[in-house]
Amino acid sequence: MRSFAGLxxxxxxxxxxxxxxxRARPAEPTAAGLVSLSCDGSQGLRPLFARYCSxxxxxxxxxxxxxxxxxxxxxxxxxxxxxxxxxxxxxxxGIVPFPPHLSHxxxxxxxxxxxxxxxxxxxxxxxxxxxxxxxxxxxxPPLPGERVACPEGRSGRAEKPDPPADRxxxxxxxxTKALVEILIADDRVRRVFIEPHLEERFGLWGHSKVRFAGxxxxxxxDHIHVDFF
Numbered sequence: 001m002r003s004f005a006g007l008x009x010x011x012x013x014x015x016x017x018x019x020x021x022x023r024a025r026p027a028e029p030t031a032a033g034l035v036s037l038s039c040d041g042s043q044g045l046r047p048l049f050a051r052y053c054s055x056x057x058x059x060x061x062x063x064x065x066x067x068x069x070x071x072x073x074x075x076x077x078x079x080x081x082x083x084x085x086x087x088x089x090x091x092x093x094g095i096v097p098f099p100p101h102l103s104h105x106x107x108x109x110x111x112x113x114x115x116x117x118x119x120x121x122x123x124x125x126x127x128x129x130x131x132x133x134x135x136x137x138x139x140x141p142p143l144p145g146e147r148v149a150c151p152e153g154r155s156g157r158a159e160k161p162d163p164p165a166d167r168x169x170x171x172x173x174x175x176t177k178a179l180v181e182i183l184i185a186d187d188r189v190r191r192v193f194i195e196p197h198l199e200e201r202f203g204l205w206g207h208s209k210v211r212f213a214g215x216x217x218x219x220x221x222d223h224i225h226v227d228f229f
Contacts, residue, residue: 032094034059034107037068037086044072048085048113048127048135057098059090061107064228067188068110074182079175085113085127087135087223102217103227108190112179112224114140115172128169138163139222140171142197149196150215158218176224177202183226184209193225 029035037060038045039053045068047053060068072084089110090098098105113135116124127135141162142148153159180202183189193213196205198221204210213220 029062030059030092030094032092032107033061034090034092034094035062035065036060036092037065037089037110041083043069044076044082045069045084045086048087052087052089056092057088057090058086059092059094059107060110061228063188064108064110067186067228068226071179071182071186075175075179078178081123081125082115082175082179084179085135087111087113108228110226110228111136112226114221114223115175115179116169117172119168119170121170123172123175124169128167135223136218137222138167138169139219140198141221142195143201146197147200149212150219152215154215154217154219158216160219160222173201177204180204180210180224183224188228190227190229192227193220195219195221197221 036053037047037058039047039050039058047058052058068084068086075082075084087110088098088101088104090105090107094106096105097103101109103109113127116128118124128138137160139160139162176198180192180194181204183192184204184207189209191209191211193211194202196212199205199207199210199212213225
């Protein structure tokens with residue numbers, strides 16, 4: 001889950017974008033026992049922006065890293081071109097919370113990007129129109145008739161705007177649902193946070209591992225928050 005109390009920091013950092021040079025990260029575990037996620041596109045993983053690696057925001061426990069690599073492999077068995085794109089994991093020192101988040105930091109949480117298509121249903125290779133949000137946008141709002149989790153809005157900076165109605169992209173329900181299903185089928189995954197309207201849309205309503213982060217947290221229809229054991 002993310003707190004938008006630190007959004008200004010996140011937005012400022014995002015100016016670095018994908019042009020940031022990825023510095024090499026140690027292959028051995030840190031003093032906190034964390035290891036880095038792959039930053040070069042291997043193992044079916046890559047950072048949504050290079051700064052998630054260059055600024056050391058890509059650390060996980062070895063077990064969580066292995067589970068994510070396995071999820072990426074299973075997804076590519078169904079969608080060969082699909083890459084699991086991560087945003088914030090944890091820092092190398094294992095300190096919780098990991099700003100600007102309410103959690104993260106111990107290597108057991110990671111945020112993953114959703115998948116999108118163009119308006120004709122062709123898969124897009126990347127997340128559209130996201131630079132100033134660091135990947136934590138665009139949102140995928142409820143469709144007419146779908147559940148609205150927070151009809152009175154969210155508190156403070158936890159609120160985000162809906163994307164424009166004439167946006168040239170749409171959520172790729174197939175790839176996104178497949179990734180969520182793969183994750184929750186893994187015994188190493190404790191829970192996954194998405195918005196209730198996506199939980200219903202994906203046919204996962206009531207699944208014990210699929211949770212709603214609450215109206216105090218930033219909406220989770222622009223990324224998937226994964227907790228590992």
